[in-house]
Amino acid sequence: MAWRAGRILHGRLHSFQLEKPLTKSSTVFKARVLPKSTGSTPQCRAVIKTAYERYKLADLKREYRVYSIESIRKSKPIRALLGTIDDFDSTPNLADPTPGAEPWMAFEWMDHSLVDFDPKYFKQHPRILQVASKSVLKALATYKELNLIHTDLKHENILISNIDSEEPTVKLADLGATIPDGFNDERIQPIACRAPKVWRGKGCFHASDVWSLGVTLTDCLSPASIFGIHDDPLGVGEHWAVAKLFRLFNSLPSPVDRYRESEWELAEKLVDPQYGYMKVGTIDKEIRKLELPEIMVDFIMSLLVVDDEKRPTAQEALKYPFIHAEF
Numbered sequence: 240m241a242w243r244a245g246r247i248l249h250g251r252l253h254s255f256q257l258e259k260p261l262t263k264s265s266t267v268f269k270a271r272v273l274p275k276s277t278g279s280t281p282q283c284r285a286v287i288k289t290a291y292e293r294y295k296l297a298d299l300k301r302e303y304r305v306y307s308i309e310s311i312r313k314s315k316p317i318r319a320l321l322g323t324i325d326d327f328d329s330t331p332n333l334a335d336p337t338p339g340a341e342p343w344m345a346f347e348w349m350d351h352s353l354v355d356f357d358p359k360y361f362k363q364h365p366r367i368l369q370v371a372s373k374s375v376l377k378a379l380a381t382y383k384e385l386n387l388i389h390t391d392l393k394h395e396n397i398l399i400s401n402i403d404s405e406e407p408t409v410k411l412a413d414l415g416a417t418i419p420d421g422f423n424d425e426r427i428q429p430i431a432c433r434a435p436k437v438w439r440g441k442g443c444f445h446a447s448d449v450w451s452l453g454v455t456l457t458d459c460l461s462p463a464s465i466f467g468i469h470d471d472p473l474g475v476g477e478h479w480a481v482a483k484l485f486r487l488f489n490s491l492p493s494p495v496d497r498y499r500e501s502e503w504e505l506a507e508k509l510v511d512p513q514y515g516y517m518k519v520g521t522i523d524k525e526i527r528k529l530e531l532p533e534i535m536v537d538f539i540m541s542l543l544v545v546d547d548e549k550r551p552t553a554q555e556a557l558k559y560p561f562i563h564a565e566f
Contacts, residue, residue, distance in 0.1 A: 241264075241265040241291075242257060242260075242265055242266075242268065242289065242341075243257070243265075244257050244258055244259050244260070244268075245257060247273070248270075248287065248324070248343060248345075250321075250322030250323055250324065250345060251322055251323065252321070252322050253272050253273060253274070253321060253322050253345070254272075254273040255270040255271065255272055255273065255285055255287055255322070255345050256270060256271045256273055257269075257270050257287060258270055258271055261286070264291075266288065266289050266290055266291065266295070267286060267287070267288050267289075268286070268287040269284060269285075269286060269287075269348070270284065270285045270286070270287045270345065271283065271284060271285075272284065272285050272321070272345075283348075284348035285321050285345045285346060285347065285348055286345070286346045286347075286348055286349075287343055287344070287345050287346075288302075288343060288344050288345075288346070289341050289342065289343040289344075290341070290342070291341065296342065298415035298416065299342055299344065299415060300342065301414075301415050301416075301417060302344065302413075302414045302415035302417070303323060303342070303344060305387070305414045305415075305417045306320045306344075306414065308385060310381055310384065310385065311381065311385070311414070314377075314378060314381045315377075315410075316374040316375065316377040316378040316381075316409070316410055316411060317378050317381070317410055317411050317412075317414070318346050318347055318349065318398060318410040318411065318412040319346065319347040319410075320344060320345070320346055321345040321346060321347055322344075322345040323342075323343065323344050323345065324341075324342055324343050346412070347410075348400075349398035349399065349400045349408075349410060349412070350398075350399065350400040350401070350402065351398065351399050351400070351402065352394060352395050352396070352397060352398050352399070352412075353371060353394035353395075353397045353399065353455070353459055354394045354395045356459070358459065358460050358461060358462055358529075361459050361460055362460060362529070362530075362531065364566075365531075365532060365535060365566045366407075366566040367399070367402065367407060368456055368459060368460070368535070369561060369562065369564065369566060370406075370407050370409050371397055371399065371409045371456075372452065372456065372538070372556075372561070372562060373409075373557065373562050374397075374409040374410060374411065375392070375397060375409070375411050375452055376449075376452070376553040376554075376556050376557050376562075377553070377557065378410075378411040379392075379411075379445065379448050379449065379452070379553035380552075380553040380554050380557070382417075382445070382448070382553075383420070383445045383552065383553060383554075386419060386420045387417050387418070387419060387420060388417070388418060388419070388420050388422070388443055388444065388445060388447065388448050389411065389414065389416065389417055389448050389451075390416045390417065390418060390422075390427045390428050390443055390447075390448070391413055391415075391416040391428070391429065392411070392428075392432060392448050392451035392452060392455060393429050393431075393432050393451065393455055393458075394455050394458060394459055395413075396411065396412050396413040397409060397410075397411060397412070397455065398410050398411075398412050418443075420443075420444055420445055421442050421443070421444055422442060422443050423440070423441065423442035423443070426438070426440075427443050428443060428447060428451060429451075429467075430467055430468060430476075430477060430480050431454060431458070431464060431466040431467025431468070431469075431480065432450070432451040432454045432455065432466070433447075433451075433480070434446065434447035434450035434451065434547065435450070435484060435488075435491055435492070435545050435547070436547050438480075438481055438484065438491070438494070438499075439491070439492060439493070439494045439495055439499065440494055440495040440496055440499055441495055444547065445552060445553070446547035446548075446550045446552070447547070448553075449542055449550055449551065449552065449553060449556065450542060450543065450547070450550065452542055453539055453540075453541075453542030453543040454466050454543070456539050456542070457525075457526065457539060457543070460529050460531065461525070461529060465483075465487070465519060465522070465525050466480070466483060466484075466487075467480055467483070468480050470518070470519075472516060473509075473516065475505070475509070477502075478502055478505050478506060478509065479509065481502055481503070481505075481506040482505070482506035482507075482509035482510050482516075482517060483517070483519055484506075485506045485507065485509075485510045486510045486517050486519055486520070486521070487519060487520075487521060487522040487525070488521070488522060488545050489521065491503070491506075491545065492545070492546075522540070522543060523540070526539060526540065532564075534560050534561045534564050535561055537559075537560070537561065538556075538559050538560075538561035538562075541556065541559065542556065
């Protein structure tokens, strides 16, 4: 049964009253935090997440388990968990959750995600992306210490509050796709943000999350997404995304199996100038079009190195001049 505004949820520390749904599926709500005991002073707003479908329930439970890790739960660059259903582990039945006892998690309220802003805004306020990069890299550094990867890094999952202050608050959210470093059972990551090594079938690693940050920053600054399949004129889907990487980076190292070899062959045809399908240029050309500060260009380009062994780790990227520049 879908939740409705007005419902009160009781957690371990606080109770929450649902105010309005934030998604069409009514699985994410804006909520008001209600004090559960005298003297407690919780923040005024929260975001509540629940799930009804089996795979979404699995993601929610995975996110709950990730937050059970102390270093994740206490990480300032990761959105704070405010509460959960009293007995999260035993209540959810992933095949058929009991009506009225669905699992839920409550998170701190953040004002925006990066997707809410026009590229012109970020070009006029480069400090926002500087703070965002710093926060995300710190979160990824924590992940690396745990041998975990986020795998769903995109601008919708980078949240920001106090944007007009001297110190905006930026946090990484949506940890439900977190898995062990090196996962290679299937292709993961959003298509536009998928790292070359993942496309090649060699697994997803810490460096893959770093690549996703580079793509995300590029998307935030570009009027039209440089990566992905949004401009696919042929309806070939993922093949188009691979072809774009061929054009942007001139080529890609060979894939690991025969199926992907045929994908590479089609990608080479899609970028053939005689057909005129592909309008995007090289990554250097596309980023130069954006007329960004050179220090920002250098930083983004460092994250978008095809060879993941030459791509910086999150800790290394935190030392780059862009992170410490005055804007």
